[in-house]
Amino acid sequence: MKSDPLLIGSLRGQDGYFPAYHMNKEKWLSIQLGKPELDDAIKDLLSLSYELTAPKKRKPKSSAKNPGDFANGKEKETDEG
Numbered sequence: 001m002k003s004d005p006l007l008i009g010s011l012r013g014q015d016g017y018f019p020a021y022h023m024n025k026e027k028w029l030s031i032q033l034g035k036p037e038l039d040d041a042i043k044d045l046l047s048l049s050y051e052l053t054a055p056k057k058r059k060p061k062s063s064a065k066n067p068g069d070f071a072n073g074k075e076k077e078t079d080e081g
Contacts, residue, residue, distance in 0.1 A: 001020075002027055002049045004048070008028075011029060
């Protein structure tokens with residue numbers, strides 16, 4: 001799971017948490033499954049990992065302010081009488 005490096009540093013010292021195999025050990029963590037006492041912590045870490053790895057949301061572009069519209073033959077439509 002991807003996590004905050006400070007959180008990873010504190011978790012690695014606990015039972016059931018290990019440096020991630022074949023990943024950046026500063027930002028990724030392996031967790032031993034099958035330990036009921038870790039279930040709540042695993043759920044929280046999964047949520048954090050999803051937030052850190054989810055695609056970033058982009059703001060929609062405003063076509064009215066795009067200076068390239070007129071250069072590309074896209075003219076602004078107007079209602080004229």
